[in-house]
Amino acid sequence: MPNIIRLEGISRSFALPDGSHYDALRAIKLSINAGEIVGLIGRSGAGKSTLLRTINLLERPDAGTVQVNSQELTSLSARQLRSAREQIGMIFQHYNLLHNLNVYDNVAFPLRLHQRLNAPRLAARVRECLEIVGLSDRAESYPAQLSGGQKQRVSIARALASRPEVLLCDEPTSALDADTTRSILATLRNINTTLGVTIVMVSHELAVLGQLCHRVVVMEDGRIAEQFDPADTATARQTALGRELAFYRSEAGLAGSWKGEQHA
Numbered sequence: 005m006p007n008i009i010r011l012e013g014i015s016r017s018f019a020l021p022d023g024s025h026y027d028a029l030r031a032i033k034l035s036i037n038a039g040e041i042v043g044l045i046g047r048s049g050a051g052k053s054t055l056l057r058t059i060n061l062l063e064r065p066d067a068g069t070v071q072v073n074s075q076e077l078t079s080l081s082a083r084q085l086r087s088a089r090e091q092i093g094m095i096f097q098h099y100n101l102l103h104n105l106n107v108y109d110n111v112a113f114p115l116r117l118h119q120r121l122n123a124p125r126l127a128a129r130v131r132e133c134l135e136i137v138g139l140s141d142r143a144e145s146y147p148a149q150l151s152g153g154q155k156q157r158v159s160i161a162r163a164l165a166s167r168p169e170v171l172l173c174d175e176p177t178s179a180l181d182a183d184t185t186r187s188i189l190a191t192l193r194n195i196n197t198t199l200g201v202t203i204v205m206v207s208h209e210l211a212v213l214g215q216l217c218h219r220v221v222v223m224e225d226g227r228i229a230e231q232f233d234p235a236d237t238a239t240a241r242q243t244a245l246g247r248e249l250a251f252y253r254s255e256a257g258l259a260g261s262w263k264g265e266q267h268a
């Protein structure tokens with residue numbers, strides 16, 4: 005199975021005000037298969053967001069290589085990197101929408117920036133993305149007129165606009181209630197299965213990770229402490245975390261393992 009993401013020897017340290025350094029990522033090695041949904045969990049400060057932001061080079065590592073779709077991102081020019089980033093969408097806890105633009109223009113924003121589509125094709129693409137997230141009827145609304153769940157749907161539509169192969173999600177449901185979280189997760193699962201988009205998601209919610217992920221990676225002090233498949237009950241049962249993830253997975257009615265799905 006081809007790796008769509010391959011991180012090798014990733015280290016990142018931050019300078020502290022007292023002149024010392026803090027090692028946020030320590031020699032991380034992580035490979036992710038095309039079509040996989042991978043969750044990152046760990047204590048606050050473990051390095052989850054820093055690692056996620058390394059995948060699109062929002063965070064440039066001090067050492068190591070970042071391969072996405074066989075391209076080594078750290079060696080690209082600024083222009084090449086901009087183009088490579090069109091394959092990598094990102095969504096955040098607080099949506100990061102432009103408040104003075106309506107829903108349509110928020111989704112169109114990255115497309116206008118890259119100027120790859122003519123006007124009719126751009127309009128068709130925006131409509132298509134709004135349809136995927138179920139917001140076709142809200143194109144004229146402004147972010148302030150939307151619920152949190154709807155705002156996150158707009159940000160997902162915007163992230164999909166350039167037809168990315170990878171979607172990075174940093175705590176996408178942390179600000180949402182349980183029902184809204186479930187419906188956002190259903191949308192993300194649908195994007196994964198119908199569009200084949202690979203998803204990497206940071207979350208501290210075991211229910212979210214158990215329901216969505218094929219693999220959960222546990223981070224501790226800038227390192228990968230352990231990782232497992234929530235559906236692989238033999239390994240999952242050995243730890244409390246694994247047992248809880250497996251419980252949420254079965255509760256969501258997701259039988260079988262990722263490997264099973266792949267061979268199906």
Ligand SMILES: Nc1ncnc2c1ncn2[C@@H]1O[C@H](COP(=O)(O)OP(=O)(O)OP(=O)(O)O)[C@@H](O)[C@H]1O
Nearest residue numbers: 018019026028046047048049050051052053054055
């Ligand atoms: N730009 C920065 N400057 C200095 N220190 C930083 C910077 N970004 C992150 N750090 C530090 O690196 C460590 C890892 O941060 P990171 O945001 O990746 O953690 P996290 O696992 O996402 O935590 P949380 O669950 O709270 O979001 C933290 O100690 C943080 O303070």
Ligand SMILES: [Mg+2]
Nearest residue numbers: 052053054206
């Ligand atoms: Mg974080």
